[in-house]
Amino acid sequence: MSTTRHRVVILGSSFAGLTAAFELRRLMGHRHEIIVLDPRDHFTFIPSLIWLPFGLREPADVTFPLAPVYARKGIRFINQAAVRIDPDTRTVTTAAGEDLVYDRLFIGTGPRLAFERVPGLGPHDGHTQSVCNLDHALLARDAWQRFLENPGPVVVGTAQGGSCFGASYEFLLNLNHQIERAGLKDRAPVTFISAEPYLGHFGLGGVGSSRAMITRFLERKGIEGITNAVIKEVRAGEIELESGRTLPFAYSMIVPPFAGVDVIRETEGLANPMGWIPVDDRYRHTERDDIYAAGVAIAITPPVPTPVPSGVPKTGQMTEAMAKAAARNIAADLIGAAGERLPLDELSAICILDAGNSGVIFRASNILATGDDGLKAARAQAVVGPAAHLAKLAFERVYVGSRRRGLQML
Template identity: 40%
Template sequence: MAHIVVIGAGLAGLPTAYELRYLLPSQHQITLISNTSKFTFIPSLPWVALGLIPLAKIQLELEELVIQQGIRWLPEAVVHLNPRTQTVYTDSQSLAYDYVVIATGAELALDTVSGLGPEQGFTQSICNPHHALMANSAWQNFLQNPGPLVVGAVPGASCFGPAYEFALLADYTLRQQGLRDQVSLTFVTPEPYAGHLGIGGMANSSQLVTELMAARDVAVLENTAIDSVTSQEIILANGDAVPFQYAMLLPQFRGPGFVRETAGLGDTKGFLPILPTYQHPVFPSVFSAGVVTQLAPPEVTPIAIGVPKTGQMVEAMGMAVAHNIALALGAISDQPVTPTLEAICFADFGDTGLLFLADPVLPDPVTGRRRRAITLGGRWVGWLKTAFERYFLAKMRWGAAVPWFERLGLRAAGFSLLEAAPSTEPDSVREDVLIH
């Protein structure tokens, strides 16, 4: 009997645990560890922050769902991991494992910019449920006393879609309430240009985003680094100051503390290096899925930014990990796989929206091209996002990571979550990614 531990019960961890349970015979034990008792559909947090939906609508209680799938549930925080002895340590106990999947999501590096909030600073965040509720409370106060509004991201940030979504949804909400003429709206981004998205842009994304911002009277400061934040101003690296009454800035991400503190496990920011199978190049019992996974940016930008890991990407990572563990345990007979990293992303802006389709997300390093890249706009995008949110929550209730009809639908549309993994030897991974 093998014991597989999955750390994290979010968009990557919960589907991975479900897929492992589906693929592995019952004699293999699966333990899901999470420091939160609820699953949250993170892509909908901009709506929560602006008071458009309640948080409870996009959350599920995990314990009963997990246990009824035959998965052991452990609601604790992981404080240490020893990949050499293959042991996970939580607040109260230690667990030996045969394989561990690290799918914690990101830790928010709020200390990289002085004054970045919300807890110890002056800005809001929409990166986790607690912050979204704090952002909503501050937003309700802002509506009573409107003024300059600043939205954007700091250097090193990697997921820019929610910032664009928040800015344009805020514009829409203010117009609905007759307050837009009292608010100046500024978007500050380290991207080399608006619509770059951390992936080198795609199709006509830059043109559409730029046109939308101009049409909504949003001032855009692109290729701009934020140096610090005071109680009333965003201080830029060039010394300029942007005043604000309300600011929502996306922070830089990093891996969890237990990864950063374990020599040789992650890079300097705590992201996990991987082989094409999403197995660690040095510790074969360790796999990675989701935001904590190390992905190289497609290009060097004037201001450092990261690579986004969207919902479909992290789900595909989890499917690949589950497949490859099941293969290693002899539960299936196939070949190793890798995620295709194709992505369909919905950004709702109230009375319109944008759908981004990237196949794959990162362009070919040689040609700079993708197989497909499409950006479409329309009010229907918001409806599709709502439908997808409800579907995803439903399948998490069912205990199904990717049901057969979803796989069939993706295949009919020309998509595939997985493909055969190329052979890569561990020593091909750069040494610098393993040194703190």
């Protein structure tokens, strides 16, 4: 039996990194070293951030500290970003200047929120809110309080180049529910803008009956939906579209375009110009067999090109399936465990669109597959009604509770 001691370095500790770390620990004995880097010291259950602005969740409800979880599993957690990767010497440098030489590198660094691509977008240097991370969701909560004191028109959506369409729909549905509850419907007309070619497209060519379902829902709620939208500029209190139309707002949440994080984009030969990492069916880099990646960080070509640029959504569930496969293949490389091929077009997705007291669950297999005619070949089912809301609540409870204890239930 080999006594070689291997080291796997994992960048990012969210859905991709945490899953890969747990799976690697399960597969590889404690003789082998697993090191996880992340500048954040807490895991955040991002799907629940849509509720934070409305006071339905506190940060403690949807986060947990990472260090104790990793300590229990014998995984070294370094609470710092990776600032340099040298694939030739297999070295990652931490923000504190420590060099970590790896046998295998797993990248789960997610997206950089590229607000700068749309003038005036974003909560820091712009005028719109975001719920893409905890800090942003807290700012969106402050802005919501100001809005309640002085209500007016609302604009929600996803900017050109964006891919996280489900988040903007879910936020829209929850926000509309809050506006109805507060009796503000007359004073706060809601508009939805999206880079998608039609409502319910999701960057995927639609999922089952999503187009008809979402179109009907918006009509019923009196929400105007503007598709193929390109935002020219956001100014205080108004969004100007390329079409020439200007949308005034008292509150706006727009999901920004995503790009790969700087350390990945700046490492020569690692990523495409957008900063996404090309991988094969084993989630191994197409040129570097000692580097693996999963989740938002990987490159996926849209199954159906869209007139306004948009990306393919990479959901948490897809991310975890990819991360598990990558971890199994890393263990296969290093200690001869069984590997796993998981072609992108065989990925399935369960997507819950919560609407505050109701919602829709879409369940689709082969979510990225295309048929002979270039159209989507996904098979999908949908469940509509209060059960979807309850399913999301249960999912959050079980997910956060189990991961906090180092378990992978679900």
